[in-house]
Amino acid sequence: MSPQSSAVRPGPAAESLTDEELARGLVAGDEDCLAVVYHRWSAMVHGMARRSLGDAKEAEDVTQQVFLGVWRGRRGFRPERGAIGGWIVGITRRRIADALSDRTRRLHLLAAAGSSLALADRVARKSEPVLDRVLVLHELARLPAPQQRVLRLMYYEDLTQTQIARRTGWPLGTVKSHARRGLHQLRRRLQDDDQADGRADEQADHYT
The missing domain is CATH 1.10.1740.10 (RNA polymerase sigma factor, region 2, helix turn helix motif)
Structure with a gap:
């Protein structure tokens, strides 16, 4: 149906x-x-x-x-x-x-990935929440599989790192490492996207 x-x-x-x-x-x-x-x-x-x-x-x-x-x-x-x-x-x-x-989880993930005020302001002002979801999922899909799994369990299933360790069978230290590295890479990529958007806006202003 x-x-x-x-x-x-x-x-x-x-x-x-x-x-x-x-x-x-x-x-x-x-x-x-x-x-x-x-x-x-x-x-x-x-x-x-x-x-x-x-x-x-x-x-x-x-x-x-x-x-x-x-x-x-x-x-x-x-x-x-x-x-x-x-x-x-x-x-x-x-x-x-x-x-x-779901909206709260997306915002939490963005906040954890991008601690800068500029990125937080960009997320707060965005008028189309669906774009936030697409952006996060796109960047998340580019991470190594273990980091993807840990971040999805953290922010889409609300599991603690201890619970993730039980779910995956990985040592707690490994889970923490994947979470830390995944958030670092996600933060860097989202900030790169934000800077690219800014450059595109500047170029558009130049030709108007």
């Missing part, structure tokens, strides 16, 4: 179903019911995400994740615990919390 298929306009008969009928059809795996659920609640979900995240693209991503979650988790819906609308609101709140947590 893809997000695009949930956006197909349902037929008039399906649109007239009650919430209870929709819930039964959804649990049974009826994609027409999913389409109705999407059209009936997607504006509410997107509005919640936009207000909480303040970013239209992230809100769109969360909306798609919510309805993928609705479809994949449909067998877990229990009508005796509440209406389907309330269930969708609960999923939406969890996806928003996940998005905010």
